[in-house]
Amino acid sequence: MVTESFLPSLNGVTTSVRHVLEQLAARGHEAIVITPSAESPRRYAGFAVHEVPAIGYRSFQVGMPVPQVQQLLARFAPDVIHAASPFLLGTAALAAGRRLGIATVAIYQTDVARYARRNRLRALETAAWNVVRRVHEGADLTLAPSTAALADLRRLGLTRLALWGRGVDVHG
Amino acid sequence: MREYVRTLAADPALRARMGEAGRRRVLSRTWESVCIDLFARYEEVIAARRQATSPMSA
Numbered sequence: 001m002v003t004e005s006f007l008p009s010l011n012g013v014t015t016s017v018r019h020v021l022e023q024l025a026a027r028g029h030e031a032i033v034i035t036p037s038a039e040s041p042r043r044y045a046g047f048a049v050h051e052v053p054a055i056g057y058r059s060f061q062v063g064m065p066v067p068q069v070q071q072l073l074a075r076f077a078p079d080v081i082h083a084a085s086p087f088l089l090g091t092a093a094l095a096a097g098r099r100l101g102i103a104t105v106a107i108y109q110t111d112v113a114r115y116a117r118r119n120r121l122r123a124l125e126t127a128a129w130n131v132v133r134r135v136h137e138g139a140d141l142t143l144a145p146s147t148a149a150l151a152d153l154r155r156l157g158l159t160r161l162a163l164w165g166r167g168v169d170v171h172g
Numbered sequence: 173m174r175e176y177v178r179t180l181a182a183d184p185a186l187r188a189r190m191g192e193a194g195r196r197r198v199l200s201r202t203w204e205s206v207c208i209d210l211f212a213r214y215e216e217v218i219a220a221r222r223q224a225t226s227p228m229s230a
Binding site: 023027080103105143 | 201217
């Protein structure tokens with residue numbers, strides 16, 4: 001589980017990641033969490049949480065190997081890498097997955113481009129869509145939260161796409 | 173909007189019916205069922221990756 005956001009930050013990405021980790025644990029799967037350094041808990045749902053300092057991946061060019069991320073993934077050798085709302089760290093993990101021959105699923109979630117459009121930041125919107133395309137091209141499969149998001153990704157020329165709705169917490 | 177609230181406030185049976193209908197709608201979207209969908213996607217990409225890397229699987 002490679003996530004751009006984790007506890008103590010509370011947002012939609014963190015919430016999804018927590019639920020997925022809990023469901024993995026409930027089924028007896030093994031996992032690790034890789035996240036940017038932000039004083040996250042050391043463990044969650046029984047799984048180790050590894051923090052990667054920003055210097056460890058921000059200074060690298062997109063597509064270049066990020067040793068710490070690649071080492072963590074090579075050592076754990078998962079069946080699949082789940083990249084939650086991938087940006088800098090997620091992109092590094094997707095590239096590492098490709099290099100290591102590990103299957104990858106990317107979750108499209110942040111919607112930077114629509115945010116830019118809403119706020120009339122046209123140049124930023126174009127740049128944001130280009131980033132989204134480049135990031136998600138690197139995944140075996142990208143999951144989008146709505147048919148509208150799916151259509152956006154398809155318009156970018158991305159092909160390995162599917163719908164994945166988020167959960168509703170019925171217990172409040 | 174005010175009219176709808178008034179209608180619901182005056183009719184406990186309608187409230188209960190609508191509440192239950194709403195609950196039934198989201199029950200299929202519990203995190204458990206949503207994650208079952210996700211793990212099925214995991215299996216797909218894992219299988220595709222194995223097929224791509226195994227020379228015996230053509």
